[in-house]
Amino acid sequence: MTQSTSPSIQTLTILPGTTRTGDPENFTEITIRPGDTISIVGPTGSGKTAFINDIEVFAQGDTITKRKILVNGSEPADDLVRDPAKKPIAMITQNTKCLADLTVEEFLTMHLRSRKMENIGIVDDAIDLANQFTGEKIAGCMRMSSLSGGQTRSLFVADAVSISDTPIILLDEVENAGIFKDRVIEILREKHKAIIFVTHDPYVALLTEKRIVMKGGAVEKILTPGDEERDALTQIAKMDADMMKLRERIRSGELLSARRVEA
Numbered sequence: 001m002t003q004s005t006s007p008s009i010q011t012l013t014i015l016p017g018t019t020r021t022g023d024p025e026n027f028t029e030i031t032i033r034p035g036d037t038i039s040i041v042g043p044t045g046s047g048k049t050a051f052i053n054d055i056e057v058f059a060q061g062d063t064i065t066k067r068k069i070l071v072n073g074s075e076p077a078d079d080l081v082r083d084p085a086k087k088p089i090a091m092i093t094q095n096t097k098c099l100a101d102l103t104v105e106e107f108l109t110m111h112l113r114s115r116k117m118e119n120i121g122i123v124d125d126a127i128d129l130a131n132q133f134t135g136e137k138i139a140g141c142m143r144m145s146s147l148s149g150g151q152t153r154s155l156f157v158a159d160a161v162s163i164s165d166t167p168i169i170l171l172d173e174v175e176n177a178g179i180f181k182d183r184v185i186e187i188l189r190e191k192h193k194a195i196i197f198v199t200h201d202p203y204v205a206l207l208t209e210k211r212i213v214m215k216g217g218a219v220e221k222i223l224t225p226g227d228e229e230r231d232a233l234t235q236i237a238k239m240d241a242d243m244m245k246l247r248e249r250i251r252s253g254e255l256l257s258a259r260r261v262e263a
């Protein structure tokens with residue numbers, strides 16, 4: 001059987017806590033559903049990581065922010081919070097690194113076995129999926145410890161989708177890490193996963209449907225731009241593609257003469 005052990009999540013609700021100065025946060029509730037794409041933006045130190053950490057630990061007024069997280073409208077059951085096999089949330093950060101001396105295939109197979117799932121092509125599916133997120137090809141025979149940052153994060157997102165089958169994926173500032181963010185968003189939306197990015201990247205911010213703006217440790221605004229930003233998104237997609245080309249040229253050792261900056 002290849003059943004998911006994560007429980008069915010219809011809604012995840014964030015209830016307000018307090019700002020860094022102890023005042024009540026100014027929103028009623030934020031509800032996240034499968035398929036939602038959300039970015040968390042704001043200046044350095046504004047509380048973005050604290051916000052997704054609250055989601056990751058299912059805060060119950062017991063973190064510095066005093067927020068509460070409800071699952072399907074209620075306080076989450078204990079096993080949902082404590083049993084890693086049942087946890088419906090995967091968090092992938094810039095610092096995600098795998099020290100296991102295993103091949104990619106062995107690593108994924110071990111994860112499958114720990115979840116009592118049979119490998120009927122799931123490992124291959126996870127590797128194929130990871131390869132859709134990164135331009136640096138991942139093969140099953142590669143050692144986990146030799147993967148680049150982009151490959152590792154792509155594999156962990158694919159692992160969260162294919163093996164953990166978690167309905168909610170949190171990504172903390174992974175934008176410069178060699179992953180195709182538009183593909184990640186597109187595929188996770190297709191697979192009906194909720195994805196929440198902490199980001200400083202304008203392209204990611206505009207690719208997501210909802211934008212939560214943080215300030216002083218609190219949610220300052222919740223934006224749902226809809227069509228209003230469609231033209232800006234087209235322009236930013238082009239700028240992002242140009243920046244990627246430039247990055248590749250610099251990586252390959254090219255000297256950028258002023259004449260040839262625009263590729």
Ligand SMILES: Nc1ncnc2c1ncn2[C@@H]1O[C@H](COP(=O)(O)OP(=O)(O)OP(=O)(O)O)[C@@H](O)[C@H]1O
Nearest residue numbers: 018019020043044045046047048049050064065217
């Ligand atoms: N509501 C809050 N009440 C009290 N302290 C808070 C609150 N929110 C965040 N903090 C604290 O403020 C500090 C900065 O928060 P955080 O790391 O979440 O910011 P950030 O926006 O992720 O910053 P960066 O962009 O630099 O990663 C942390 O020490 C955090 O614990």
